[in-house]
Structures are given as C-alpha cells and as structure tokens.
Amino acid sequence: MDKRLDQNIQVLEGEFPQWLVRATGVTKAFGEGHTKIPVLKGVDLEVARGEVLLLVGPSGSGKTTLLSVIAGILDADDGDVTILGETIRDFSPAEKTRFRRDHLGFIFQQYHLLPTLTAAENAAVPLLIRGVSKQEAVARAEEVLRTVGMGGRLAALPTKLSGGEQQRVAIARALVGEPQLLLCDEPTASLDAETGHRIVGQIRENGKKPDRAVIIVTHDSRIFEFGDRIVHMDDGQVHQIQQGPEAFN
Amino acid sequence: MVFRRISFWLALGGVLLTIATLWGGNKKAMAPPPAEPPPISPSPVTVAASGIIEAVNENVRIAPPVSGLVTTVYVVVADRVKKGDPLFQLDDRELRAQLRTKTDSLPPAAARIAEQDIHLKDVQDQLRRLQAVKDRRAVSQDDVQRKWHEVEAAKRSLIRARADLQLAQTQRDEVEALLHRLTVRAPRDGTILQVDIRAGEYAMVNALDPLILLGDTETLQVRADIDEVNAPQVVPGSAAVAYLKGYTDKSIPLTFDRIEPYIVPKRSLTGDNRERVDTRVLQIIYQFERPSFPVYVGQQVDVFIERSGEGSSMRDRSMSEHGASSPDPSRSGSQPEEVR
Amino acid sequence: MNFVALKMLFGDRAKYLMLLAGLTFSTMLIVQQGSIFWGLMTWSMSGITNVNAPIWVTDPNINQVEEIKPLADTAVTRVRSVPGVKWAVPLYKGVQRARLRDGNFEQIALVGIDPSTLIGRPHTIMEGKIEDLRAPEAVAVDQLGVERLGGPDKVFVGATFEINDHRARIVAIVKTQKSFQNFPFVYMTYERALSITPAERRKLSYVLVSPMEGVPTEQLVRRIRKETGLGAYTEEQFGWKTIGWILKNTGIGVNFGTTVLLGFVVGMAIAGQTFYLFTVENLKQFGALKAIGASTGMLARMILLQSFTVGVIGYGVGVGLATLFGLTVGSGGRLPFKETWPLLVGVFVALLMICSLSSVISIRKLAKLEPAVVFRG
Numbered sequence: 030m031d032k033r034l035d036q037n038i039q040v041l042e043g044e045f046p047q048w049l050v051r052a053t054g055v056t057k058a059f060g061e062g063h064t065k066i067p068v069l070k071g072v073d074l075e076v077a078r079g080e081v082l083l084l085v086g087p088s089g090s091g092k093t094t095l096l097s098v099i100a101g102i103l104d105a106d107d108g109d110v111t112i113l114g115e116t117i118r119d120f121s122p123a124e125k126t127r128f129r130r131d132h133l134g135f136i137f138q139q140y141h142l143l144p145t146l147t148a149a150e151n152a153a154v155p156l157l158i159r160g161v162s163k164q165e166a167v168a169r170a171e172e173v174l175r176t177v178g179m180g181g182r183l184a185a186l187p188t189k190l191s192g193g194e195q196q197r198v199a200i201a202r203a204l205v206g207e208p209q210l211l212l213c214d215e216p217t218a219s220l221d222a223e224t225g226h227r228i229v230g231q232i233r234e235n236g237k238k239p240d241r242a243v244i245i246v247t248h249d250s251r252i253f254e255f256g257d258r259i260v261h262m263d264d265g266q267v268h269q270i271q272q273g274p275e276a277f278n
Numbered sequence: 279m280v281f282r283r284i285s286f287w288l289a290l291g292g293v294l295l296t297i298a299t300l301w302g303g304n305k306k307a308m309a310p311p312p313a314e315p316p317p318i319s320p321s322p323v324t325v326a327a328s329g330i331i332e333a334v335n336e337n338v339r340i341a342p343p344v345s346g347l348v349t350t351v352y353v354v355v356a357d358r359v360k361k362g363d364p365l366f367q368l369d370d371r372e373l374r375a376q377l378r379t380k381t382d383s384l385p386p387a388a389a390r391i392a393e394q395d396i397h398l399k400d401v402q403d404q405l406r407r408l409q410a411v412k413d414r415r416a417v418s419q420d421d422v423q424r425k426w427h428e429v430e431a432a433k434r435s436l437i438r439a440r441a442d443l444q445l446a447q448t449q450r451d452e453v454e455a456l457l458h459r460l461t462v463r464a465p466r467d468g469t470i471l472q473v474d475i476r477a478g479e480y481a482m483v484n485a486l487d488p489l490i491l492l493g494d495t496e497t498l499q500v501r502a503d504i505d506e507v508n509a510p511q512v513v514p515g516s517a518a519v520a521y522l523k524g525y526t527d528k529s530i531p532l533t534f535d536r537i538e539p540y541i542v543p544k545r546s547l548t549g550d551n552r553e554r555v556d557t558r559v560l561q562i563i564y565q566f567e568r569p570s571f572p573v574y575v576g577q578q579v580d581v582f583i584e585r586s587g588e589g590s591s592m593r594d595r596s597m598s599e600h601g602a603s604s605p606d607p608s609r610s611g612s613q614p615e616e617v618r
Numbered sequence: 619m620n621f622v623a624l625k626m627l628f629g630d631r632a633k634y635l636m637l638l639a640g641l642t643f644s645t646m647l648i649v650q651q652g653s654i655f656w657g658l659m660t661w662s663m664s665g666i667t668n669v670n671a672p673i674w675v676t677d678p679n680i681n682q683v684e685e686i687k688p689l690a691d692t693a694v695t696r697v698r699s700v701p702g703v704k705w706a707v708p709l710y711k712g713v714q715r716a717r718l719r720d721g722n723f724e725q726i727a728l729v730g731i732d733p734s735t736l737i738g739r740p741h742t743i744m745e746g747k748i749e750d751l752r753a754p755e756a757v758a759v760d761q762l763g764v765e766r767l768g769g770p771d772k773v774f775v776g777a778t779f780e781i782n783d784h785r786a787r788i789v790a791i792v793k794t795q796k797s798f799q800n801f802p803f804v805y806m807t808y809e810r811a812l813s814i815t816p817a818e819r820r821k822l823s824y825v826l827v828s829p830m831e832g833v834p835t836e837q838l839v840r841r842i843r844k845e846t847g848l849g850a851y852t853e854e855q856f857g858w859k860t861i862g863w864i865l866k867n868t869g870i871g872v873n874f875g876t877t878v879l880l881g882f883v884v885g886m887a888i889a890g891q892t893f894y895l896f897t898v899e900n901l902k903q904f905g906a907l908k909a910i911g912a913s914t915g916m917l918a919r920m921i922l923l924q925s926f927t928v929g930v931i932g933y934g935v936g937v938g939l940a941t942l943f944g945l946t947v948g949s950g951g952r953l954p955f956k957e958t959w960p961l962l963v964g965v966f967v968a969l970l971m972i973c974s975l976s977s978v979i980s981i982r983k984l985a986k987l988e989p990a991v992v993f994r995g
Binding site: 097100138 | 619621622625626628629630902903905906907908909910911912913914916988989990992993
C-alpha cells in the first residue's frame with residue numbers, strides 16, 4: 030500500500046508543475062429557477078506543493094463550497110478543478126470516491142468520529158476503507174496518534190475525550206493514509222482559543238511536507254499565522270491573497 | 279461488545295431450544311405395529327371375503343315330535359352320539375298305562391280263540407256223527423242241516439276271535455311305537471353343539487330355538503360371504519385361503535365346493551335382527567382339511583379368493599410374488615377388463 | 619470494514635437493545651401466533667393422527683374426519699379385494715355419552731378398533747396393557763379422559779364407568795393428541811363399539827388400509843377409489859381436507875388468518891422500521907465515511923451485514939422466547955401451540971427479507987446522501 034502511494038507520488042512529481050491544486054473559473058449555484066443562489070462566481074485558485082493555504086472569509090462567502098468542490102464532493106457548475114493533474118469533472122462518482130480515498134485527507138469541524146470506535150480504531154478507518162487488515166491499520170493508526178500526542182488515549186471512546194483530543198484523533202485519521210492533500214473545514218470552530226491554536230499548530234506541523242498541501246477553511250483570524258498564504262474570499266470570489274506570517278510580522 | 283456476546287448466546291440458545299423442542303415434540307409418532315399380524319392377502323390380486331366355519335351337513339335342530347314334559351336328558355354338550363342314541367325322554371306315563379291295558383287285552387282274546395276252536399271241534403264232531411247215521415229216520419235231514427250251519431258259524435267265530443287278537447296286538451304295537459317316539463334319538467352321527475332343554479321343562483313342538491343342536495364337527499366347511507359387487511370376479515373352482523381372526527401367521531388352504539346360486543342378505547355380526555339389511559352377499563362353500571391347530575364351528579375367518587382370470591394356482595403365486603414389487607399395472611386395470 | 623459495521627451496531631447499547639427488542643418482539647409475535655394457529659390445526663387433525671394409518675377409506679362425499687358417514691360392513695372385504703392392499707381393518711368413530719359414577723354425563727369420542735390387530739390404537743400407553751382391550755367390558759381412556767371423568771382418584775386402571783348404560787372397565791390409560799372438540803378419546807374393540815352404540819343401519823365409520831411393500835400410497839388410493847367407488851385418502855390428504863374444511867366452514871380460518879396476518883404485518887413493520895431508524899440515526903456517520911472515501915457499495919455491504927446480524931440474533935432470541943412461551947403456558951396441551959419447521963423457516967426468510975428491504979431503503983437514502991453534510995454540521 031505504501032509502496033503504491035510512493036510510486037504514484039514519484040510519477041506525479043516527475044510530470045507535473047509546482048502547483049498541486051488548480052481551480053479555474055469555478056462557479057456553483059444552489060437551488061433552482063427563482064431561488065437559485067450563486068455561491069461561487071468564478072474562482073481561480075492554485076495551491077502549491079508544500080504549502081499551507083488558509084481559506085478565510087465571512088459566512089456565506091463560499092469557502093466551504095469551494096472546499097467541497099475541490100474534494101470532489103460537490104460538482105462545479107462550470108470551471109475546472111485539477112488535482113495532481115487529474116481533472117475532477119472527468120471522474121465518475123465511484124472514481125471520485127476512490128480518488129478521495131487514496132489521495133485526500135479530511136478534518137471536519139464536528140470531528141465526525143464514529144462514537145462506537147476507540148480512538149485508535151477511528152484513526153484507522155481510512156486504512157480499513159482501503160482494505161488494510163484491521164491489525165495493521167490499527168497499529169499504523171496508533172503510531173500516528175502518538176505523533177499527535179494521543180499515545181495515552183488509544184483505547185478511549187470519543188465520548189470520553191475532550192474536544193481537542195477528539196480533533197487530534199481526527200487529525201490522526203486524516204494523516205494516517207498519508208494523503209497528498211489535506212482538507213480542513215473550520216477545525217477550530219468548536220474549540221476554545223488555546224486548544225484551537227495548538228490544533229492548527231499540529232496540523233501544520235504534521236501536514237506540511239514538501240510534496241503535499243494543506244487547505245484550511247477558517248474565519249478564525251488568530252490562526253492566520255499558520256498559513257503560508259491566506260486567501261480571502263467574499264461573495265463567491267477570491268477577494269485578496271496575502272502572504273503568510275511575514276505579512277503579519 | 280460484551281453485549282454482543284450475551285445477545286449472541288441468547289440467540290443461539292433460543293434457536294437450539296426451539297430445535298430441541300421441535301425435534302422432541304414434532305417427531306411423528308410411528309404407528310404402533312399391529313398387535314397381531316393382520317390378515318394379509320397371499321397374492322396381490324384376490325377377492326376378500328368374510329367367512330364362518332360350519333359343519334358340512336348343516337346343523338340339525340332337534341325338536342320334540344310332540345309337546346310334552348321332558349323327563350330325562352341323556353346327553354351333555356360336546357357328547358359324540360351315534361345314530362339312534364337317545365337324546366332326551368319326554369313324559370311317557372300315559373302311554374305306558376295304555377300299553378299295559380292293551381297288553382292285558384291280549385290273553386282274553388287268545389283264550390277266546392281257544393274257546394271257539396274247541397266249540398268248532400265239538401260241533402264238527404256232532405255233525406260228523408249225524409252224517410254217519412245212515413238211517414234217515416233216526417236222523418232227520420233237518421238236524422243234519424242245522425248242525426252243518428252250526429259248524430260254519432263256529433268257523434267264522436274262530437276267524438273273528440283271531441282277528442280280535444290281531445287287532446289287540448296291533449293296538450298294543452301302536453302304543454309301543456308312540457312310546458318309542460317319546461325317546462328322541464340322534465338322527466345321525468354327530469356332536470351335541472348346544473343343549474337348551476333340561477329335565478322338568480315342557481318342550482313345545484313349534485319352539486323358535488332348537489332344544490338340541492346336533493352337528494357334524496368332524497368334517498367342517500367355510501361359508502364365505504362376498505359382497506355382491508365383487509361377485510362377478512369369482513368363478514367356480516377358484517382357490518382360496520382362510521385365516522382365523524387374530525391368528526394370521528398360519529393359513530388354512532381351502533378347496534372349492536360350490537357357489538350357492540342364490541344371493542342372500544348379509545347377516546350382520548351384531549345379530550340384531552331388527553336391523554335392515556342393504557347389503558346382499560354371494561355365498562361360496564369351501565372345504566378344508568382340519569389343520570393342526572384347533573378350529574371350531576361358528577368361528578369367523580378372513581378369506582382371500584383368487585380372482586377370475588388370474589391364471590395359475592394361488593399357492594404358486596404366493597410363493598413367487600410374495601413381497602415382490604408392485605403388481606403389474608396391466609393386471610390391476612379397470613374392473614370391466616377383469617370381469618369376464 | 620465488517621469490523622467497523624459490527625462495532626457500529628453493537629457499540630451503541632441503547633440503540634442495539636431497541637433494535638434487538640423490536641426484531642425479537644416481531645419474531646416472537648409471528649411465531650407465537652403462527653404456532654397457536656398450527657396447534658389448532660393439529661388439534662383438528664388429531665382424529666387422524668391419533669389413529670396413525672396410511673390410508674383412510676370412507677364415504678366418497680366425506681368432508682372431514684369428525685363427520686362420520688358409515689359404510690356397509692362388507693366395505694372391509696371390498697377394500698381387501700383391491701390389488702396392492704396389504705391389510706384393511708375396520709374402525710368405529712363416534713361421539714357417545716359416558717356416565718360417571720356420580721351421575722354426571724360427559725361426551726366422549728369413542729374409537730372402536732379391530733380387536734385382533736388393534737390397529738388404530740394410540741402410540742403411547744401410559745398405564746395398563748392395551749392388549750387387555752380384548753377382555754369383556756374393557757376400555758382405554760386418554761389423559762384428557764382421566765381429567766374429565768373425575769381425575770386420577772376416580773379414573774385409574776381397574777375403575778369402571780358407564781357408556782350408553784353399558785359398563786366400561788378401564789384397562790389402560792393412553793396418551794393422545796387433544797381434539798378440536800375437546801372430547802376425551804375412549805378406545806374399545808370394534809365389535810363392542812358396535813354392540814353398545816345405538817342401532818343404526820350402517821356403523822362402519824372407516825376402513826384403515828396399508829399398502830403392500832413397493833406399492834405407492836397415492837397410487838393405491840386412486841385404485842381403491844376406482845375399484846370400490848368409495849372415498850380413499852392418504853393420511854396427509856385427509857388431514858389437509860379436514861383442515862381445509864375447518865378453515866372454510868368455521869370462523870377459525872378468517873379469525874386466525876387475520877390475526878396471524880396482522881401479527882406478521884405488524885411484526886415485520888416493527889422490524890423494518892426499527893432498522894430503518896437505526897440507519898437513519900447513523901446517517902451522519904455513514905456520511906463521514908462516504909466523505910473519507912468509502913464507496914456506496916461498501917456502505918451497502920456494511921448496512922446489510924448489520925441488518926442480517928441483528929436480524930439473525932433477533933430471530934434466535936424471539937424464536938427462543940416463543941418456544942419458552944409454548945413450553946410454559948402451553949405445556950400439557952392446555953393451549954394449542956405447535957411450532958413447525960415451515961413456519962420457523964418462513965419467518966426466518968421473511969425476517970431476512972424485511973431486513974434486506976429496510977436495508978435497501980436505507981442504502982438508497984445513503985446513495986442519495988451528499989457527503990457535503992459533513993462540512994459544518
């Protein structure tokens with residue numbers, strides 16, 4: 030499994046340019062007829078390899094929709110999204126699912142851990158979906174959990190964990206499959222400031238690799254410091270692109 | 279996950295309990311074997327009948343010649359009697375008295391013959407003497423003539439006296455014969471099957487039940503009743519076997535004797551003669567050798583008779599086909615085919 | 619992912635309990651109702667099953683076993699004359715009145731069996747010897763008779779009572795299957811039964827027949843019908859004929875059919891709905907899995923695994939409870955309760971089908987589920 034992933038990466042590195050995700054002219058509207066509300070109005074965005082990109086903006090600015098389109102969960106009405114040289118639009122639903130499984134990692138605002146599984150088992154889920162045996166998957170998940178500082182709570186159920194701990198399990202789950210692209214949707218929104226800060230720090234610490242990219246959707250300005258670039262969105266369009274911590278320092 | 283284990287074991291237990299209960303409770307009780315083997319047809323193709331064992335000569339229902347008081351019964355049930363053996367005695371005192379009177383009337387009659395004989399001889403002598411006298415004057419012709427008449431009369435008297443004796447003897451013989459009749463005797467050899475009279479009882483001439491039932495139990499026969507529906511399937515000469523009720527491991531081979539030409543209403547086994555009968559039966563008489571085990575007159579038997587047009591003898595078939603596979607369908611075809 | 623599916627199922631104790639309870643209850647309801655129905659039918663057939671003969675011959679227009687249309691005596695020999703008949707013996711059946719020593723009357727089902735072979739006698743003899751039936755005045759009574767005629771104190775081997783003003787001496791206590799009319803069975807010999815029952819033109823109720831080895835029962839039945847013009851049935855045919863008559867001519871068919879059907883529908887609705895609710899409640903979890911990359915097929919397999927697992931377990935527990943009910947409440951034949959394989963298998967299949975159906979509905983919902991719900995939420 031690892032080997033196959035590595036091979037993929039090597040092939041991709043050889044063939045493709047610096048950017049990992051490129052969105053061009055993406056539009057998306059919800060509803061029909063009179064009630065049709067345009068959410069994305071032609072978004073162009075590139076995400077480079079090795080980059081942590083923050084997608085910020087007020088509620089309803091379309092940042093989560095953009096994230097969903099990039100993840101292949103929502104289809105864009107128009108425009109193209111290319112990830113790792115693959116055009117998402119060309120995929121069948123099954124291929125999209127498989128693509129997500131093999132190349133993407135997710136962190137959600139509500140964690141979405143399975144309540145009946147232990148921390149280690151939750152973190153192992155992406156590997157289990159790929160068909161890795163339970164024993165091996167859990168062993169790998171435990172390793173990753175240790176790197177995010179959850180080595181002591183491997184057998185705990187999510188209900189016994191604090192929000193921060195749950196989100197760390199979610200980070201482990203997102204990272205266990207070694208995805209090329211990590212997508213985080215408001216990872217700090219349900220956490221207090223201090224924990225949120227630490228969590229995003231961990232996302233950056235563990236997710237930032239030279240050949241990978243991280244996209245974090247947030248409206249929490251306190252974590253802007255973790256972004257290499259900060260993309261401001263408003264009313265369905267890219268409003269402004271800032272460079273990372275330097276811009277603040 | 280502990281929970282899973284508990285529910286899993288509960289489910290397994292429930293299923294096992296159900297299977298065990300079903301296995302125990304729903305096992306179809308096997309039919310108990312017949313207590314005695316039932317009568318089984320020796321051949322697949324037979325006509326079955328119910329039969330009764332009876333004496334070859336139909337039983338004799340002994341009745342008195344006249345009504346009268348029974349004084350002595352000489353026999354008990356199961357006695358073997360020869361022809362002429364006395365069975366019972368009716369009251370004969372009256373006839374015996376008559377006999378004595380009649381007997382006593384014989385000597386006077388005989389004496390009267392002797393008397394007439396002497397008288398005849400006397401008058402014959404007198405006549406001879408008168409005729410010997412040649413002198414017509416000494417003896418008148420008239421005297422001779424009268425004497426001759428006297429002789430003739432004496433001759434007739436003697437004849438009448440003889441006839442009187444004959445009559446008296448005959449009368450005595452008649453009484454004797456009547457007397458003899460009061461002793462009821464066996465009309466033929468046989469066994470006493472039933473005695474329904476005791477000394478002191480009054481025997482009626484036209485009683486419904488016989489006083490004594492005499493039968494010949496040495497040579498027996500079977501009377502088989504066949505439902506008239508099955509009657510066409512039996513031809514004269516068909517072989518048959520019989521089984522005693524409840525004793526079916528040994529069969530009694532039967533030989534055909536005759537078919538009663540008249541179809542009779544079936545007598546019901548309940549013996550209730552108020553019953554109306556709607557079944558009529560063909561009766562076939564079969565003879566058989568007395569088997570090694572005891573059989574009795576009146577015993578019921580199950581009879582299996584070979585069907586008409588079924589060829590070889592029954593015993594051959596029972597040898598070759600007993601326990602064999604299903605009968606040839608062509609043979610068990612429709613009834614019209616089989617009725618010849 | 620099977621492991622994940624099972625953990626989802628078993629992990630939430632409350633939901634699992636509810637789900638299991640729903641399935642258990644519906645299984646129990648259906649099995650219990652069905653078993654009582656079948657028990658009643660077994661009672662109605664008891665007149666046949668107690669006698670246990672392969673072929674029954676009687677009037678061609680008979681409807682059911684308790685409806686006696688007597689034959690002429692010669693029917694026995696006529697049937698014996700049919701090729702392929704191994705044996706044929708007479709049987710008397712009729713409802714008579716027994717008078718107890720205390721003067722009370724009790725209806726009894728009188729059975730007269732062939733005295734020499736005793737064919738038609740009950741299978742289980744609890745006390746005494748059935749062979750003693752051949753003795754004068756001898757009868758055998760069943761366990762219900764013991765109860766009805768005054769209890770074990772008054773009814774024992776050697777005790778006497780009266781049937782139609784004739785003395786009856788008990789020589790055996792036997793075990794029988796209860797009958798629909800709930801009259802106790804009393805056995806005596808055929809001839810004795812004829813002699814103590816009121817005069818009738820014909821008295822032979824049935825001729826019991828066995829085929830020769832190698833002769834198929836059905837074939838012989840057809841042949842007996844053709845050759846004698848009498849009605850002949852295999853034990854099974856006669857049983858079904860009786861059941862059919864009872865279903866058609868008494869309210870039992872409609873009443874119980876409705877009850878069983880309602881039990882079935884209600885049970886299945888509960889089972890289906892509980893499981894559907896279970897998946898709907900877990901929809902968010904499935905959505906997360908879908909977003910992470912689980913295909914719809916994989917999720918469908920998980921749901922099917924869950925529904926079959928809980929279905930099988932619920933079935934097992936439900937059937938076990940129904941059996942326990944039968945063993946306790948229905949013990950001693952007080953309640954017509956009889957489970958049968960077809961019922962159990964049928965309920966199992968129906969339950970799995972309902973589980974599949976609710977799974978399919980859940981899966982359809984899942985297939986339409988936009989994994990986008992996992993963002994925000």
